[in-house]
Amino acid sequence: MRQVYLDYSATTPVKQEVVDAMLPYFTELYGNPSSLYSIAAESKEALAGARKQVAELIGAEEKEIFFTSCGTEADNWAVMGAADALRKKGNHIITTKIEHHAMLHSCEFLEKRGYDVTYLDVDSEGRVNPADLEAAITDKTILISIMFVNNEVGTVEPIKELAAIAKAHKILFHTDAVQALGNVPIDVKELGIDLMSMSAHKIYGPKGIGALYIRKGVKISNYLHGGAQENKKRAGTENLAGIVGFGKAAELARTNLTEHIKHTSSLRDYLIQQVQENIDNVYVNGSMEHRHPGNANLTFEFIEGEAMLLYLDMNGIAVSTGSACSSASLTPSHVLSALGIPVERIHGTLRFTVGDMTTKEDIDYVVSTLKNVVNKLREISSVSSE
Amino acid sequence: MRQVYLDYSATTPVKQEVVDAMLPYFTELYGNPSSLYSIAAESKEALAGARKQVAELIGAEEKEIFFTSCGTEADNWAVMGAADALRKKGNHIITTKIEHHAMLHSCEFLEKRGYDVTYLDVDSEGRVNPADLEAAITDKTILISIMFVNNEVGTVEPIKELAAIAKAHKILFHTDAVQALGNVPIDVKELGIDLMSMSAHKIYGPKGIGALYIRKGVKISNYLHGGAQENKKRAGTENLAGIVGFGKAAELARTNLTEHIKHTSSLRDYLIQQVQENIDNVYVNGSMEHRHPGNANLTFEFIEGEAMLLYLDMNGIAVSTGSACSSASLTPSHVLSALGIPVERIHGTLRFTVGDMTTKEDIDYVVSTLKNVVNKLREISSVSSE
Amino acid sequence: MYNDKVMDHFMNPHNVGEIENADGVGTYGSPVCGDMMQISITVEDDKITDAKFKTFGCGSAIASSSVATDMIIGMTIDEALELTNKQIINELGGLPAVKVHCSVLADHAIKSAIYDYAQKTGKHYKGLEGFDPNADEDDHHDLPEEA
Amino acid sequence: MYNDKVMDHFMNPHNVGEIENADGVGTYGSPVCGDMMQISITVEDDKITDAKFKTFGCGSAIASSSVATDMIIGMTIDEALELTNKQIINELGGLPAVKVHCSVLADHAIKSAIYDYAQKTGKHYKGLEGFDPNADEDDHHDLPEEA
Numbered sequence A, B: 001m002r003q004v005y006l007d008y009s010a011t012t013p014v015k016q017e018v019v020d021a022m023l024p025y026f027t028e029l030y031g032n033p034s035s036l037y038s039i040a041a042e043s044k045e046a047l048a049g050a051r052k053q054v055a056e057l058i059g060a061e062e063k064e065i066f067f068t069s070c071g072t073e074a075d076n077w078a079v080m081g082a083a084d085a086l087r088k089k090g091n092h093i094i095t096t097k098i099e100h101h102a103m104l105h106s107c108e109f110l111e112k113r114g115y116d117v118t119y120l121d122v123d124s125e126g127r128v129n130p131a132d133l134e135a136a137i138t139d140k141t142i143l144i145s146i147m148f149v150n151n152e153v154g155t156v157e158p159i160k161e162l163a164a165i166a167k168a169h170k171i172l173f174h175t176d177a178v179q180a181l182g183n184v185p186i187d188v189k190e191l192g193i194d195l196m197s198m199s200a201h202k203i204y205g206p207k208g209i210g211a212l213y214i215r216k217g218v219k220i221s222n223y224l225h226g227g228a229q230e231n232k233k234r235a236g237t238e239n240l241a242g243i244v245g246f247g248k249a250a251e252l253a254r255t256n257l258t259e260h261i262k263h264t265s266s267l268r269d270y271l272i273q274q275v276q277e278n279i280d281n282v283y284v285n286g287s288m289e290h291r292h293p294g295n296a297n298l299t300f301e302f303i304e305g306e307a308m309l310l311y312l313d314m315n316g317i318a319v320s321t322g323s324a325c326s327s328a329s330l331t332p333s334h335v336l337s338a339l340g341i342p343v344e345r346i347h348g349t350l351r352f353t354v355g356d357m358t359t360k361e362d363i364d365y366v367v368s369t370l371k372n373v374v375n376k377l378r379e380i381s382s383v384s385s386e
Numbered sequence C, D: 001m002y003n004d005k006v007m008d009h010f011m012n013p014h015n016v017g018e019i020e021n022a023d024g025v026g027t028y029g030s031p032v033c034g035d036m037m038q039i040s041i042t043v044e045d046d047k048i049t050d051a052k053f054k055t056f057g058c059g060s061a062i063a064s065s066s067v068a069t070d071m072i073i074g075m076t077i078d079e080a081l082e083l084t085n086k087q088i089i090n091e092l093g094g095l096p097a098v099k100v101h102c103s104v105l106a107d108h109a110i111k112s113a114i115y116d117y118a119q120k121t122g123k124h125y126k127g128l129e130g131f132d133p134n135a136d137e138d139d140h141h142d143l144p145e146e147a
């Protein structure tokens, strides 16, 4: 049976070149980068090389890149580190209703410990209105954190405008760019970003390695305390092979960016067009103009997401759902709710994300399978258009 | 030139079997364990298998193992999580003067935020006196954290006795077992441990993956907030390949434990004996009775550690120093200071750690090289026995 | 996440549809909470001779509907009223903890269908005492979250 | 961590030893702070004609001693007194930031040796004004930590 993976926003396979770059650092060049002997110097050089590769992808300087264990840690560090360092200045944080749980749950943790958090609304396409940000700022605001690209609906936020507002008020601006990295052009200097979270496993690198960009001059408290790694800002023996893999993936993402965007957006557009032609009562969620190139977030009325997902899986197709029944948590997607999508539709929503390995034949197979699955489930369903 | 790596306490090469176990999880079985389709189910199973392997190494149940990004994160989580969760009960933490910086710097961070920390002394062999612990406990004590095996001198602490004292006072007991894992037998149930930190890269697994054992029933706050991974206790997409590698390494450590201890301790003893026979004015630091099987911490009088380290490195030998001039930090080792070793001797100290790949020929080569190096540096030195 | 039996009932559900001129029809849940189930039954001599379902819901809800309708066909009304979600789960060989509530749907929808039958025929059943088909439909989501 | 030139001076240091009947001998540092350097010099007509060192210290301290003694041989006393640790570092092609202080040792030890020579001969040098060989020997460790 054909296998089609259309969940590149959940995670990506590691590219062979990336694995090849990593391999020597397990068995041969295993020295602890903090040690002083020759084999450790090679590890140190490898770290420096990877740091450069990640810096180049986002227009940063090497010493502004701090490796973490994942995007989640980068998010936690940014918000916890800013909250701790700036406690005397204020206790107010502004973020949005559509952030990843790494940000939302960190904010909830802080709320229970004396911080105030404003969660900005978004419009029906998932975009933050800069005027809302402006209005939410108080003299106690110490951090503004707005994601670059939403992971469910793929909406790209107006980061440059938002960062400019933060700057005008001299407030730190953080963005969770985990979904943006390698999918939209990013130049942190031009965009005016102070802190930015990244993760390797969304750009064909390994899982369990991320990074936080900290603009030169920005001071936040450390979050992992211990050894002097990462220029004394993030302790813990470095995930050497993981970092090398992240670096290689970043380099590939940089050199392939234009081609990657072209490839994924054209297949994504083809998918949406084919689905709309072949299946009734389908909605596309999010913005078509400001959108992650691989993302198609689609609602199929009258049926439920997990059921679709499982039927597709039985046909070798991997997609994801943000619906109630999709995961350990049964509450409907906070992102789709924030876009104002009615709950019954949220339950019928699937996220498809195409990636570098996706082909037109894959899409054709997915659409024809999807058509059958939707028909079958609509027959079973107790809800209908009549 | 012969290459001899004698710094297994800094990090270990990853065993080939471990790399082989990891490889499929990069390019083939790359599914995000949180997803619902088949390829993700395989990832989930792989996590469960690794959790079992780690649990078996320490006599824990699978659901008591929570993967982290390193030993440092496990230490931070234990102390920060306990401090946050038990703030209402008290603000006093007891640890020792010889902990790893992951613990010490976390404690210093807490001290600046209203917590009191007692740093217990150790005797000249590096052992904590249980009576000192008993005496330090107050009604505000919420956590006792004492390392299992010290990373510099290799001293094994009387964990069972110390944990029993904590238990008698109903205080949480954490131990940093990063150096103990795979080097001494550990049964968390029999020892009465509540929280225990581990790291894969000290047992022939990859860098950048660790774990915290949390005894069933023990409640500490989360430290990385976000998704529902690790039974909702540690967020962040799992380092899938890293976890699989840790699992495999744990399995090998368990099945090889007796052999590993025999192999390393006999070579270590041979090293010490040969050094003492061939070089004058050498001291062995730490306990010979309660000692990490691979550790030889030796002081060579009248010369300085970094200089020795570099000369050895030029001869293909990798060892480490805890001396002033060994690392970015120039303060003399806090561990050797706590043992009461005079500062001028601390500067002349090297740590040798032997491991599974070490041979008798390696040791012979190291001893004969060391003899020349020590002689040469003593000739240059402005300090002498005269 | 589901065992083979659940997957089989989910992929090839039995008794899908609506019985024309059914003796009793019950629905439970609502699309707003993500699950809605309709069950229709034919009754002869106080025995359920046929049952069909339509379900808007997850794999577990569909599989529960399928196996529950299988189970009640041939039962007396009183036996069917005693059917618990636990029995449905057992018949399915188990469900993941977070999905246990999906089987509650089926047991409620069956009760609702019998309630409809009882209303139409003026019959009384002990097993229906205290049963309110319009009770808070969110109930089945109120189970404690997985530890 | 060290460049080739530093490594070369470290592995094959020049001028190791003590000059018998030296005209001046100076030590700086102490084993307690991890570094101690002794320099002995021969002086003819206010010119340093020979210099030797013994150093207890790290690679950088040994390399600094080696290159510094090389540098002062042939210098006049006044020139030697003007030698700065910066020049020593330059001659070595650079040192890691945390190791800069090690070169200060050499420049102090040289001054101490000249001081000793001045004391013995009753000579006065402008470059020695304000120099106290017994000043706090921990000085060279007081540099700011790397960022």
Ligand SMILES: Cc1ncc(COP(=O)(O)O)c(C=O)c1O
Pocket (backbone or CB within 6 Å): A235, A236, A237, B069, B070, B071, B072, B073, B075, B100, B102, B147, B149, B150, B151, B176, B178, B179, B198, B199, B200, B201, B208, B209, B210
């Ligand atoms: C005793 C001890 N604790 C903690 C750590 C930190 O572990 P990791 O390097 O995985 O962060 C180490 C090793 O570096 C260690 O030896």
Ligand SMILES: Cc1ncc(COP(=O)(O)O)c(C=O)c1O
Pocket (backbone or CB within 6 Å): A069, A070, A071, A072, A073, A075, A100, A102, A147, A149, A150, A151, A176, A178, A179, A199, A200, A201, A208, A209, A210, B235, B236, B237
């Ligand atoms: C927008 C966003 N932020 C943060 C994360 C967390 O990154 P990681 O999985 O590396 O912890 C993800 C992905 O899971 C994401 O999509």
Ligand code: FES
Pocket (backbone or CB within 6 Å): A324, A325, A330, C034, C035, C057, C058, C059, C060, C061, C099, C101, C102
């Ligand atoms: S029907 Fe609600 S989760 Fe299954």
Ligand code: FES
Pocket (backbone or CB within 6 Å): B324, B325, B330, D034, D035, D057, D058, D059, D060, D061, D099, D102
């Ligand atoms: S002599 Fe002190 S660090 Fe080099």
